[in-house]
Amino acid sequence: MIILETPSNWPDYELIDSGDGEKLERFGSQILARPEPQAIWRKALSQAEWNSLANAYFVKKKGNRESDNEWGEWNKKGNCKEQWTIGYSYKQMKLKFRLGLTSFKHVGIFPEQATNWDFIYDTIQHLSAEKPSVLNLFAYTGGASLAARAAGAEVTHVDSVKQTITWSRENMELSKLDGIRWMVDDAVKFVAREVRRAKTYNGIILDPPAYGRGPEGEKWILETNLCPLLENCKNLLTHKNSFLILNLYSMGYSPIIAESLVKSIFKVDKPEIGELYVVDRAGRKLPLGVFLRFLK
Structure with missing residues (x-):
C-alpha cells in the first residue's frame, strides 16, 4: 500500500492549513475555506488568521435529502471572484481549468x-x-x-x-x-x-x-x-x-x-x-x- 502526495511544485494550488473539520486552500489568486471532515486535528493558524486570509468561507446548510449534506453558501469578501482560471503542468501536458464557487x-x-x-x-x-x-x-x-x-x-x-x-x-x-x-x-x-x-x-x-x-x-x-x-x-x-x-x-x-x-x-x-x-x-x-x- 502506498500514499501519493499532490505535487508540491504546483504554483496554482496550496493547502495552507487544515483542522477542526475544515481546510484552507489557495487556488491561484483565491484563498478558500471549506469543510473537511477528515481534518480532525487542531488548526495551526488562528481563526482570526483564517478569516483574514480567506476570500470566501463556505457555510453548510441543512438540507432535506441525504445528498444535501454538502449543500450551503459562500460568505464572500469584496475581493472574491465568482470565476477564475488556474493551470497545471506536467512534462508536455499543459492544462487549464475554469474554477467557480458552487452551492x-x-x-x-x-x-x-x-x-x-x-x-x-x-x-x-x-x-x-x-x-x-x-x-x-x-x-x-x-x-x-x-x-x-x-x-x-x-x-x-x-x-x-x-x-x-x-x-x-x-x-x-x-x-x-x-x-x-x-x-x-x-x-x-x-x-x-x-x-x-x-x-x-x-x-x-x-x-x-x-x-x-x-x-x-x-x-x-x-x-x-x-x-x-x-x-x-x-x-x-x-x-x-x-x-x-x-x-x-x-x-x-x-x-x-x-x-x-x-x-x-x-x-x-x-x-x-x-x-x-x-x-x-x-x-x-x-x-x-x-x-x-x-x-x-
Missing part, C-alpha cells in the same frame, strides 16, 4: 487527483496501441479526460449533469485541446450499452460518488451499484495494453476494500492501492481519497 462546496477541481493525471499521461504515452481509447466515468469537470487527451488518447467523457459537461468543454478549450466525446448519460446504462456493442477501451477511469442521480433520475448508491458496474467494465477493458483507475471518496472505504473488490473481478495480482493526500504548511497529511490502479 455544494466544490470549485471545479479535485487537486489530489493531479498525481493520477500524471499517471494517466505517462501510461498512455507508453501504451503500444496505435490509437488508445479511454473511458472516463463520473467524469466531473474533466481533469482525467484532459490528461488522457493531452497524451493522445481518444477520450469518451461520461457525466450525468449537462452543466458539468459544459464546464468540462470549457476546460478542454482553455487547455487548447479538442476531440473529446461528451456523453450526458447514466454511467451504469452507458457501460451496459457499450458492452452490448462489443466496444473496448484501453483505459477506464471511475470516480463514483457515494450517492448520485442520472439524467433521468436514475439512483446511484455506491455499495449497491459499484460491483455490477465494474463487472461490466471488465468486458470493456482490453486484455492487453490497458489500465484502470478507481477512486473512492466515501469515508469508511479503505484501499483494502478497493483491492478485494477489483481483484475478485479483474483477476489482477498486484494492483497499486493507497490513499491520495495533500500536505499543509504545518506538515500534516490530509487524506482525500482512496485509489486503486493497475496496468495490463
